[in-house]
Amino acid sequence: MNPTTHADAAATFVRDAERTAWHDQALWFVRQRRDLAAHAVPEWEALRDLASAIKRHTVSHLADYLEEFEQRATRNGVVVHWARDAAEHNGIVLGILRARGVRRLVKSKSMLTEECRLNPFLEQHGVEVVETDLGERIVQLADEEPSHIVMPAIHRKKEEVAALFHRTIGARDDPDPAYLTEAARHHLRGALVAADAAITGVNFAVAETGAMVVCTNEGNADLGAHLAPLHIACMGLDKVIPRTEHLGVFLRLLARSATGQPVTAYTSHYVAPRPGAELHVVIVDNGRTEQLGRPDFRESLHCIRCGACLNTCPVYRRSGGHSYGVTVAGPIGAVLAPGFDLAAHALLPFASTLCGSCADVCPVKIDIPRQLYRWRQLAVAGGHVSRRKRLGMRLLGATLAHVSRYERAGRLVRRLLRSAPRLLNRPRLNPWSRGRELPVAPAESFREWYRRERGSR
Amino acid sequence: MRGRVALFVPCYVDQFYPQVARATLELLERHGLTVEFPPEQTCCGQPMANAGCERDALETAGGFVRAFAGYDYVVSPSGSCVHHVRHHYDVLEQTDDVRRVRAAVYELCQFLVEVLRIEDPDVVFPHRVGVHVGCHAQRGLRLATSSELSDRPGGVMRTLLERVKRIELIDLDRFDECCGFGGTFSITEEAVSARMGLDRVRDHQRHGAEVITSGDMSCLMHLDGIIRRQRLPIRVMHVAEILNGTAA
Numbered sequence: 204m205n206p207t208t209h210a211d212a213a214a215t216f217v218r219d220a221e222r223t224a225w226h227d228q229a230l231w232f233v234r235q236r237r238d239l240a241a242h243a244v245p246e247w248e249a250l251r252d253l254a255s256a257i258k259r260h261t262v263s264h265l266a267d268y269l270e271e272f273e274q275r276a277t278r279n280g281v282v283v284h285w286a287r288d289a290a291e292h293n294g295i296v297l298g299i300l301r302a303r304g305v306r307r308l309v310k311s312k313s314m315l316t317e318e319c320r321l322n323p324f325l326e327q328h329g330v331e332v333v334e335t336d337l338g339e340r341i342v343q344l345a346d347e348e349p350s351h352i353v354m355p356a357i358h359r360k361k362e363e364v365a366a367l368f369h370r371t372i373g374a375r376d377d378p379d380p381a382y383l384t385e386a387a388r389h390h391l392r393g394a395l396v397a398a399d400a401a402i403t404g405v406n407f408a409v410a411e412t413g414a415m416v417v418c419t420n421e422g423n424a425d426l427g428a429h430l431a432p433l434h435i436a437c438m439g440l441d442k443v444i445p446r447t448e449h450l451g452v453f454l455r456l457l458a459r460s461a462t463g464q465p466v467t468a469y470t471s472h473y474v475a476p477r478p479g480a481e482l483h484v485v486i487v488d489n490g491r492t493e494q495l496g497r498p499d500f501r502e503s504l505h506c507i508r509c510g511a512c513l514n515t516c517p518v519y520r521r522s523g524g525h526s527y528g529v530t531v532a533g534p535i536g537a538v539l540a541p542g543f544d545l546a547a548h549a550l551l552p553f554a555s556t557l558c559g560s561c562a563d564v565c566p567v568k569i570d571i572p573r574q575l576y577r578w579r580q581l582a583v584a585g586g587h588v589s590r591r592k593r594l595g596m597r598l599l600g601a602t603l604a605h606v607s608r609y610e611r612a613g614r615l616v617r618r619l620l621r622s623a624p625r626l627l628n629r630p631r632l633n634p635w636s637r638g639r640e641l642p643v644a645p646a647e648s649f650r651e652w653y654r655r656e657r658g659s660r
Numbered sequence: 661m662r663g664r665v666a667l668f669v670p671c672y673v674d675q676f677y678p679q680v681a682r683a684t685l686e687l688l689e690r691h692g693l694t695v696e697f698p699p700e701q702t703c704c705g706q707p708m709a710n711a712g713c714e715r716d717a718l719e720t721a722g723g724f725v726r727a728f729a730g731y732d733y734v735v736s737p738s739g740s741c742v743h744h745v746r747h748h749y750d751v752l753e754q755t756d757d758v759r760r761v762r763a764a765v766y767e768l769c770q771f772l773v774e775v776l777r778i779e780d781p782d783v784v785f786p787h788r789v790g791v792h793v794g795c796h797a798q799r800g801l802r803l804a805t806s807s808e809l810s811d812r813p814g815g816v817m818r819t820l821l822e823r824v825k826r827i828e829l830i831d832l833d834r835f836d837e838c839c840g841f842g843g844t845f846s847i848t849e850e851a852v853s854a855r856m857g858l859d860r861v862r863d864h865q866r867h868g869a870e871v872i873t874s875g876d877m878s879c880l881m882h883l884d885g886i887i888r889r890q891r892l893p894i895r896v897m898h899v900a901e902i903l904n905g906t907a908a
Binding site for chain 2: 217517557558580634
């Protein structure tokens, strides 16, 4: 299997200089809103420490808290299902839907179901799925993948959305955001009213109460879940937190980190089914316990999917979410994806300068650059990078390990740069020189000067 | 301050930017130090290790430790290399020498401010200057507060530059965004790397900088490559050259 070539997709993205600038600025704007919100909370760093500690504790007692959650939820009348992987998850969901003859389904707030590729699976089996969150609906109508875990259609300009809505839902070709939102709302109301079932994600599952907490801005999770007689909540098993009081920590961090809002417009607590309705939860592993078993990467399970590391990443902002080729793009995605399939995603950990901004912006203090660095070592050790690179690095290592070889190589490179700069300045031979000049090489290295001037000392 | 001081010159600085190494050496000497340049030194090993080839870097890293084992301070005009030694030498067996070298290694500005306690660099630099803090110095070594944690730029390099006479430090729209160099990233992700660099240069230009300075010549090598390709009226200069007073 070919490793995902983020570099190729990114190069294509960057070729449109104007669009790259627009995309970069759109996300930087969100990052700046996050800064304003975060810096306005004096105890922000204490909150991050606390959140990180709660997650560390939870992840090290994950089985206990998941069982506690299952017991409480069951006692509340929720039907709890366990899924080992994406296929099992999809099968369970389809089974529930089939048993109740569901034909039309509305969905809100679930990156997990994207990860499991639930939509195409259900559609294959004759269930119509309508995404109800605006961004998700846009990418669904455009037949695309989300490019961002919190703002799935952030890569689309409003003019493009207007053209899409005009073509697909009969709206006017008008890029006014208020109009577009209104058009989507009218279009979605029909689907919400007609739905036989609703699927939502889960932001936090509280072990001590069995409650599932969903944070939204549009309120569609509530509309869907409260209108339909069947609500299925789908969650990764990393979503459990021990107590309700911990929500006070995570909810303060989540929206501020994600969009710069103090809190999302809706924070919905689903505890028990309505009279006459059903509430199910599917708890999915899909590679998470395997990641839990890797001490170097366990911390990645702390992620609360706020998207702040995507917004801040200078590489993500200039390459777009689709360039990563996975549901969770950006820095945290480049840590998670190799855990699912290292061979397929071996190059993602290299799609970073290791600048560290992701770690500093992360509300649960995940040291993403350290894990990217670690995955790089494993990608190379596993033979997942090109032979050319392996040999090149071995040669470089052998050269730099001995001062005489190092000096000889240095002299050679400088001589080449001085006598035949065009030889090295060929973009096909040397990608550096596609957008940059090579350094102007001096006749004398520092150590040569030092020997000459200071040698007698 | 007591103890033996060694100068570590990163490989690419030794070969391509000898004036930066000389400025560092002279700067330390100007402040009264006797500085040795151990001739067996080559490289810290970061180029291989960052590319995922940590094992190909072991011998080089071992050589680094041998070259600098006898010193109390190892000063280098590179936050990135210092970061590598401090944070990634855990793959070596932690002998006394390894532990000692990892603790002894210092980025130049941090050494000047925190060890030598220099308050007045006593130099003139009558130019409009944009400050670029390398990410490994900034977030790795915490030598400047990052924008994620504070809305104000700061740090040891800025502290020194603020006291340079007649210098004008300009504000930037994004005071600590990565320049996009990233070691082999600059080759494997060439397109994004070059775009990041161009965006950085433009930010400095927009605010009227004549000079972009940094404690890391690798960032500047990348930015300078873009500046020269695009023939932009701005230049790069390592902070040692400004603080040494030889570059005005």
